Structure formats: C-alpha cells, structure tokens
Amino acid sequence: MRALAWHGKHDVRMDTVPDPEILNPRDAIIKITSTAICGSDLHLYDNYIPTMQAGDILGHEFMGEVVETGPKSTLKKGQRVVVPFTIACGSCYHCGKHQYSACDNGLPADNQDIAQTIYGQPMSGLFGYSHMTGGYAGGQAEYVRVPFSDVGPIVIPDGVDDDKVLFLSDILPTGWQAAEYAEIEPGDTVAVWGCGPVGLFAVQSAFLMGAERVIAIDHFPKRLELARKFGAETINFEESAVYEALMEMTGGIGPDAVIDAVGLEAHGLFVDNIVDQIKASTFLGTDRTHSIRQAIIACRKGGRVSMPAVYGGFVDKFPLGAFMEKGLTLKTGQTHVQHYMPALLNAIMEEKIDTTFLISHRMDLEDAPKAYDMFKNDQNNVTKVVLKPGLGR
Known part of the structure; x- marks a missing residue:
C-alpha cells in the first residue's frame, strides 16, 4: 500500500510499504477514506518529538471502511468508522474511569520503558506518533491496523459525509x-x-x-x-x-x-x-x-x-x-476521545456543532508531502488539510 513515512526533519515521503495485517483477535483493518494533518503532526515534522524512526507511518486523524476483523472485534465489514487517536484497552483501571488516554495497556510492553523513563508512567498508545507512544503505524495511508477495535472506533450512520465527522478522531x-x-x-x-x-x-x-x-x-x-x-x-x-x-x-x-x-x-x-x-x-x-x-x-x-x-x-x-x-x-492531558465521541456525534447529527468550516484544502493522499509544507509555511490560509486516497484519480 501507499503511506506517508517520516524520514527526518521536514522530510516526509510517500512510500510503498507492506499492507497491515491482523495481529491480535481484537484488531480490525480499516481502508482509509479520509485522513487529516493535525497541528501535532507538525511537531513531528519539525523533529520536536523524540523516538521517531525513519519509515514510521504518520497520521492520527482518520476514518474509513472496515475491510477485515479479528475474531474478537465488534466491528463488521463494510461499516464506516471514525477511529480515536488514543489507543486504549477499555478494561484497565484508567479505562474504567473513562481516562482512556491514561490506559495501562495501550502501549506494547517493549515501548513502556521509554515513556516510564521520560514521564514517570506510560501513557496510552497513539497512532503515528513516535515509539514513545507505541510505535503504531498511523492513518495517513491507504490502510491501517486498529488495535482494540471493540473499544475505540465509532460507527457512522449511512449518508453522513466524512467531512462532518472526521474530526471526532481528535481535534x-x-x-x-x-x-x-x-x-x-x-x-x-x-x-x-x-x-x-x-x-x-x-x-x-x-x-x-x-x-x-x-x-x-x-x-x-x-x-x-x-x-x-x-x-x-x-x-x-x-x-x-x-x-x-x-x-x-x-x-x-x-x-x-x-x-x-x-x-x-x-x-x-x-x-x-x-x-x-x-x-x-x-x-x-x-x-x-x-x-x-x-x-x-x-x-x-x-x-x-x-x-x-x-x-x-x-x-x-x-x-x-x-x-x-x-x-x-x-x-x-491527552484527550479521552472515546469518552466524548458518542455525545459529540449526536451533536453533529443535530447540527449543534459545525466542523466543516475548518477545512481549507482537500488533497490526494499522494500529495501529502506538499500538504505538510503548505500547512507548516502558510498557516493563515491553510487551516486544515484533509487527504483522501485516490482523490486525484
């Protein structure tokens, strides 16, 4: 598949990488339909966040269609979902308090020592945001693996445009x-x-x-x-x-x-x-x-x-x-996204909250490196870029 990979300060590239696979029974594979560049992504672009490695796939604001599920996923093929940027298990002490960004199990065991050393305790995992937060591949790609898919993603009703709900993922x-x-x-x-x-x-x-x-x-x-x-x-x-x-x-x-x-x-x-x-x-x-x-x-x-x-x-x-x-x-603190998603989706459906006003640019995923440069250097005119795989085809 095609994905945006980090290779150093101000160096992001569209690479061809292996397709994601189901690794855990609670996983799901999502075919990306919309993914956005977040202001936090610019911290990676500017090389301010430690533990990035060349080839890491970026992106933590995304949504798409379920194309494959593990046996313990509650999602079904064909459903449209928005995925929260925080990766949380749903069953630990902190998840029980709806403090999903403090999940004890969102980070793989091999990555917990990094956050423990820097911050005293590990946080939840994050998509596409360094090995300190799990080293998970992000969603600025054609496909992404979603761990704990029975906890995080929210199903979007048919007929609701991506632009209206994409930002439930984070901002x-x-x-x-x-x-x-x-x-x-x-x-x-x-x-x-x-x-x-x-x-x-x-x-x-x-x-x-x-x-x-x-x-x-x-x-x-x-x-x-x-x-x-x-x-x-x-x-x-x-x-x-x-x-x-x-x-x-x-x-x-x-x-x-x-x-x-x-x-x-x-x-x-x-x-x-x-x-x-x-x-x-x-x-x-x-x-x-x-x-x-x-x-x-x-x-x-x-x-x-x-x-x-x-x-x-x-x-x-x-x-x-x-x-x-x-x-x-x-x-x-990082956002407890899973806690807020249902009520905010309802507010969007009831037209109490507008989200589409923010989008200044819609671009093909292949143009992601150009989009990062635009967002970095013209923040007056570029308020939000939404990337869509295959938009230019």
Whole structure:
C-alpha cells in the first residue's frame, strides 16, 4: 500500500510499504477514506518529538471502511468508522474511569520503558506518533491496523459525509475537553490562546457550555476571522500587547478561565520566546512555552487554566509563584476521545456543532508531502488539510 513515512526533519515521503495485517483477535483493518494533518503532526515534522524512526507511518486523524476483523472485534465489514487517536484497552483501571488516554495497556510492553523513563508512567498508545507512544503505524495511508477495535472506533450512520465527522478522531473532542477542563460557568469570560483547529473548536465549545464572552488570541488574520464568526472577540498579538488588552477588556480582573491551545512551538517576538527558541535550536531546551506563561499571568485570581496544547519535555521560567499566589488550578492531558465521541456525534447529527468550516484544502493522499509544507509555511490560509486516497484519480 501507499503511506506517508517520516524520514527526518521536514522530510516526509510517500512510500510503498507492506499492507497491515491482523495481529491480535481484537484488531480490525480499516481502508482509509479520509485522513487529516493535525497541528501535532507538525511537531513531528519539525523533529520536536523524540523516538521517531525513519519509515514510521504518520497520521492520527482518520476514518474509513472496515475491510477485515479479528475474531474478537465488534466491528463488521463494510461499516464506516471514525477511529480515536488514543489507543486504549477499555478494561484497565484508567479505562474504567473513562481516562482512556491514561490506559495501562495501550502501549506494547517493549515501548513502556521509554515513556516510564521520560514521564514517570506510560501513557496510552497513539497512532503515528513516535515509539514513545507505541510505535503504531498511523492513518495517513491507504490502510491501517486498529488495535482494540471493540473499544475505540465509532460507527457512522449511512449518508453522513466524512467531512462532518472526521474530526471526532481528535481535534473536536480535544477542543471540547479543553473547554470542559476550564470549568466554564454561565457568564464567564474565557480567553483562548491559539486559533488553530483545537483553539477554534475550544471557542465553539466554550460558547456551547455557557461562556458569555470568549476572547481569541492569535496573529493569523483568517484564523481570527473564523473565531469572530462564532462570536469571539479577538486580539492580534502582533498588533496589541495581550496582557494589557485582556486587562482592559475585563476591567482589570482578568479572564475567569484561560485555554492554551498553542503548545511547544509558540510564535512571536517576545523576550522569553526568543530565549526558548535559542535554547531549542542549541539542544539546551525542548519547548517554547510563552503561551502558557502568558495565560497564567493573565488569568484572574482564583481562575482556571486548561492546557490541551502539546508539550514534550522540561521547561524553565515557569511562573510557579504567580500560579500559587493567584490560587489557580490547571487541568491538562491527552484527550479521552472515546469518552466524548458518542455525545459529540449526536451533536453533529443535530447540527449543534459545525466542523466543516475548518477545512481549507482537500488533497490526494499522494500529495501529502506538499500538504505538510503548505500547512507548516502558510498557516493563515491553510487551516486544515484533509487527504483522501485516490482523490486525484
């Protein structure tokens, strides 16, 4: 089959690789009909995430048709399914608490030591996202093997277009969980750093959860325009000082809740961010954490901090004193996708949530290397690329 493989920094290629096979009775093989490039994929593209190996197949946002099942899979051939990016067993201690991204069995035994060493405990497996998260082949391919297929994938009703439901795989549940973790109360003002896909879904979710005001922060004009379409007020950090603007907009109190949807590759010519970039380029650091620092400083006393953004390693200059003195709370983590998928599918079917607004480009899977370059270098115009095998034929 054809698949997009990682070969190094800014080097992804369409390779011909062996077709996936059933390895476990709970497996299923999915023929991909749609797969997307996530902002987190750019962390791999930029070589920020460790334990990638040449030839690893990328992609963790995908859906398709079931073509083969193991004897213990609950799926049936011919069903259309969206697959969550987190790989979870459904029966361990954490899965029993619906904490699927903390599954004890999502990682193969050979991979658990890596995460144990770096993070203290292993997380769940992830598709197409390094050997630290299992070394699983991803879904930017013609076919993919889905472990624990009796737990993860959700069956999509006939007649529902891929574009409406594809983002159930990751970014829609991630944006929803981000807003839920912000513990939004009626009348709240919520500030969202980053108007990428997760940030925009967090904006939409925050309003659905009762926020009175949502303030979206970015520097890409078209992304800020998308946020305004949902009713958000906006701050362009290249034109305004974010802290000062937020204080003015909230009468000096600060937002009730803040959401960091930027992560380890923060942009902007800020002193702390420039230092972070220098340290990362000289291997003295890993993450650029300007956005989470700024969010903590801007949040009101007694407020809530939600951090769906991806960070990979150790950081310095973290405003721990402000965090403690202001009495803030922080919730973060990979998304428990399986927990949210059924309710969000219903919301899509009832037209309470729109997802298709985000798609800027639909391209053939064979054009994936070009699509990565576009997404990396033109984030104002490229908000989301959906790849479809055989689109150009």
